[in-house]
Amino acid sequence: MSDIILQTKGICKSFGGTQALKGIDFQLRRGEIHGLIGENGAGKSTLIKIISGSYVRDEGEIWIDGKPADIREPKDSLALGIRVISQEFNLMGDMSVAENMCAGDYPCKGGALRWVIDRKRMNEEAQRILNDLGEQIRAETLVKKLSVAQQQTVEIAKALWEEPKILIMDEPTAALNDQETKHLFDLLRRLKARGVSVIFITHRLQEQFELTDRITVLRDGSLIGVLETKEATADGLATMMVGKNISANYQKRQSSAGDVIYETRDLWVNDQVRQINLQVRRGEIVSIFGLLGQGQDALSRALIGDIRPRSGEIYIRGEKTILRSPRDAVRHKIGFVSEDRKKAGLLLLQTLKRNISVASMNKISRKGIIRSGAENELVNTWIEKLRIKCSSSSQPVASLSGGNQQKALIARWLANDSEFIILNLPTRGVDIGAKYDIYQILEDFCAAGVGVLIISLELPEVLGVSDRIYVMRDGRLVAEYQNSPDVDSDMIMASAVGEIQPEKGQTGGEHG
């Protein structure tokens, strides 16, 4: 029995003209949790897809347990005991947890009834696995009734239906709050103790330090280095990932806030989201921080008129305004970058140019006819200002990296002269380099008099960029903090999880 359970030798893969992987020699030890990090486009996903058989490598070898393995299809990797849990869940909402877990491999009754599913045995086996994981989920429950975190657990339980040798997790914590993440880590440690080897992909360095034994860094399709986690530092890893020296902590400039541009008074959105009083001034970056699922999405949709609030008032530039649709919001020069880039942001079939210009039609057209000169000028200006990496503005937006796609969406609202921009999870699935670019962009426009509202699940982000912080819990804004270098971050987290009584104006934040 070899100490190395998975080894790749000189893996290469190209798509069209671009070489996504340039000879990767990766090693996974038996029973270790191995972190895999790198910016978007570094080749992490491609490598995983080659190991799992979704892509076929152009060159190189894969060795499992000391033997060469010819993985060409997903079923090859499944047969070798490799399980991948991707960012997007592959669960059927209308089926039970147990049915999802066995995924077609139903236990059947014997004899003449061998075509009949043995539900009792199926549920018992599923329940045993769930109990082993220390989960309070019943095997008969329909998946759609579970929370996101619970669904993730079901994904893991599904992978355990047949004891895997290698478990690969692609950004599993993106949708989880801190407690759920901690719970997931405990679970992975227990699996590790049972001899399962884990590859763990995440953007969050902190999680790598907390969980992994070793870390492999990829950049531009090459393997940059392998470190023992206890010897790694955040700055060191960040430098390896981006290839230049950047500070892991973002420091904000001083701002000078102007008039109130957007204000809500006692806004009731639905049963959960209620009593919302918030205010954003020109030249100010305001964050709403909260754990996942506190009503942030509904609130953001209400702020742009996509959900009609039950009661309460919205004031835009000091005037009472009723927003009937997102179109109304756009007319009032409000931009909105949604939490789901692909589903509710990008026009994925179209070019970068059209994605940027779509909200600026009245600027670049006359009597319904588009002036293509004006369009090109507008689009190119913003591509340059936001440093969007592309071969030309006619490049399909789908072929850009996540960070550049996000920049394109921000460019959409800057191009139409929005004066107030709401961003829900602005840096979700965005690599570190682009993340700081985005913060810088927001600050620049803030300085030019734009008001910015960020909805975020990440405390470091909130502390790094905002002038003022609201904390959202269970549908309400429960606290407000003026940000400063010595703001008590523990206190903010405590009000987000509800450990302390709501307290307004903790460090001098008051309503204007």
Added chain:
Amino acid sequence: MDKQTKEIGVKGILQKIVDIVANGGLLVFMVLLVVFFTIQSPYFFSYNNFLNILQSVSVIGITAAGIMLVIISGGIDLSTGAQMAFIGCFIAEVIIGSGIPWYIGMILSCVVGMGVGLINGLLVTYAGFVPFIATLGTMNIIRGAAYIISNAQAVYISDPHFAWMGIGKIGSIPVPVVLFLTAFIVTWAVLKFTVFGRYVYSIGGNPEASRLAGINVKAITISLYVITGFLASISGMVLSGLAGSSVPVAGESYGTDIVTAVLLGGASLRGGKGNIASTFVGVLVIGIMNNGMTLLSVPQFWQIFAKGVLMLLAVALDQLRERRSAARV
């Protein structure tokens, strides 16, 4: 070993054929059809027959321009064939008998078509019906209405103005061909140069993102069905003009012919994709198939059979393109 390389060779050639067909090979397919029919029938390759093809394909071509817009926006309209039949009956039974002047009659016909489109549009947007189901329902309602008002009898239309829509000429070009080309040129210009055209593509590609970007998705969707209804009325007038009478049973296959033509032209039923030049070729392919098979005396039932196969091929092509573009990302 030898066998294996041979297999790769065959596979490679198949792959090549698939590549050619998938990448604008529709034109190649059309040329092959022309060559085939020219060899098979002495009457096929002539100026007059080509004019014939253009004239008869105009009936579906005019409406195909609208259907293409609907399909790009992510919808579909199955009711147009029935609309064409209904308009003929409406003219024969209602307009002619009542002594309404011909020009008012034409306008009324268009209004009726646009009304049907409006209903389709409202069902799809405000009632939230799947376009396939909504227009399947209106298709049957309108087909039924055509039978009801006509008692399923074809009635001679004596007014020469309506006949002109089918058999008249402007210069030396048949009126239907002029209408067909006009519909395509206008649609081309709309898609290429206007904000409206942009929005059609956006809505088809991602309705949610379009709505959040401030596009009035419902209004534009409705207007597309109304445009299609209008064009179906024109098609209906051309059809009864060509026949010289109302044709209550007409257009049974037109609805599917049009969709087949648009899909052959590369528009995707998932929305967001489609262009006018390829759709034009798609329409021509349908026209050539119809004409050629008739010249070869292929029985009507086999013609329907063949067009069914063609429709599935069009969808298979769409799938193929989708898979290839997915593999590229």
